[in-house]
Amino acid sequence: MPPPSSPVRSSSLHAEKRLVVALAGATGFVGSHLIERLRGTVDLVALTRSPRAPESGVEWRECDLFSSTSTHAALRGADVAFYLVHSMMPSSRLFQGDFHDTDLLLADNFAKACAHAGVGRIVYLGGLVPPEGFVSQHLESRLEVEGVLQSSGIPVTCLRAGMVVGPGGSSFEILRALVSRLPWMVLPRWTRSSGQAIFLDDVVSVLAAAVEDPAFEGQTFDVVNGESLSYEDLLRESAEALGKRRVMLPVPIASTGFSKRWVQLFSGASHELVSPLIDSLQCDLPRLEPQPVIARHITHTTFKSMIAETLRRSPEAEAGAPPPTRSRARMPKQVDRTVRSLQRLPSIANHDARFVSDEYMRWLPRFFRPFIRVERVPGTARVTFSLAFLRPPLLVLELIDLGADRARDKFHIVGGLLTKTTTTGWLEFRQVAHKRYTLAAIQGFVPSLPWLIYLLTQAPVHAWVMRAFGKHLERRLREGA
Secondary structure, three states, X not given: OOOOOOOOOOOOOOOOOOOEEEEEOOOOHHHHHXXXXXXXXXXXXXXXOOOOOOEOOEEEEEOOXXXXXXXXXXXXXXXXXXXXXXXXXXXXXXXEOOHHHHHHHHHHHHHHHHHHHOOOEEEEEEEOOOOOOOOOHHHHHHHHHHHHHHOOOOOEEEXXXXXXXXXXXXXXXXXXXXXXXXXXXXXXXXHHOEEOEEEHHHHXXXXXXXXXXXXXXXXXXXXXXXXXXXXHHHHHHHHHHOOOOOEEEEOOOOOOHHHHHHHHHHHOOOHHHHHHXXXXXXXXXXXXXXXXXXXXXXXXXXXXXXHHHHHHHOHHHHOOOOOOOHHHHOOOOOOEEEEEEEEEEOOOOOOOHHHHHHHHHHHHHHHOOOOXXXXXXXXXXXXXXXXXXXXXXXXXXXXXXXXXXXXXXXXXXXXXXXXXXXXXXXXXXXXXXXXXXEEEEEEEEOEOOOHHHHHHXXXXXXXXXXXXXXXXXXXXXXXXX
């Protein structure tokens, strides 16, 4: 929840005009179905990374959530904003960073853009979290996103769901592929952890209700149907529904490494998708009864009914045909040779982002003494990074004036031997959720080095340097900085 000092914005939604509802994650599994549910009932603005043709009842706006400017423009005029974004899918560009750090950056851009646009309510679909015991990094990230959105001061409706089952969903495709392709299955210990599944239509119904129902405003609800079942149960019931006789052998093995590779190989899903999902399946979720405000939207109370409805809508699934291999379908036609690098740094509660960037400029030449020089150009906002024995700078950065925003320090990359462009890349240091988190990010950078050489040299060196800088900040904090 936002701290007491944060003003909570009024979310009164005017009945005299139709609501403008913005949807981030509009092309995803849940988002695309939510569009159909809301079409014609609200003025719907769907956010997408790529241009889309005009469509009846939907205004498509191009939006790069990595860009604050793009996100601000995309949310203009919105009354309610849905956030259905999770960053587990692979990218064609070089990306250095973890999905949970990416989630922080995207959520921060979205939260600040909502505040700037005067959005009255945010609705977020996250994940169920066990009340005790093991919590996966995947689910911890969902909780972090909740906190980032709430730090905006806008009322946030947090809806937590388990596995969402429905036609076309990755969860069902993985189950169907495993059952269809494996006559024998070894079931590690994690497959016996208790979990929750929810049908797609029920999730969409709850999300749609959260638009105007005051009972949802600023509240957190578990979107459950009252049934508790393990991943082993899901596999057995899927096999039965598909008419497959399968031998399943439980084994006392706790490791997930082999399971991730096994599921990836036989389901065709990417490692970026499979790995966090299997980690989350290790979490033991208790059997939960839906609260009344949720229960009225639940129509499928058992997994058997969910899979029966999924099969009814998917004739090819009923025939047992395995899904297409996702990794092949996602192969890019050409490599996007821009770089995005993102690292989490220690939280600096007593200082702003300028302290972090200044500390980096002071620390770097000491760390590489005597090889690297960092110099500020007198009379300008520029900083140069050079080798001690080479006159032309490796990089030239220019500080961008962000006005009163002290949570970000942003430098455009405007020159130097290591950059191919002078108008696209930037380095920033950012504090998120009232200084709870600190991030360092390079975005839009196009290296001048040949791509393979860059991958083998400059890229790993940058990641190593940022890890070392993080350790330096930890020492400074211990010293009372």
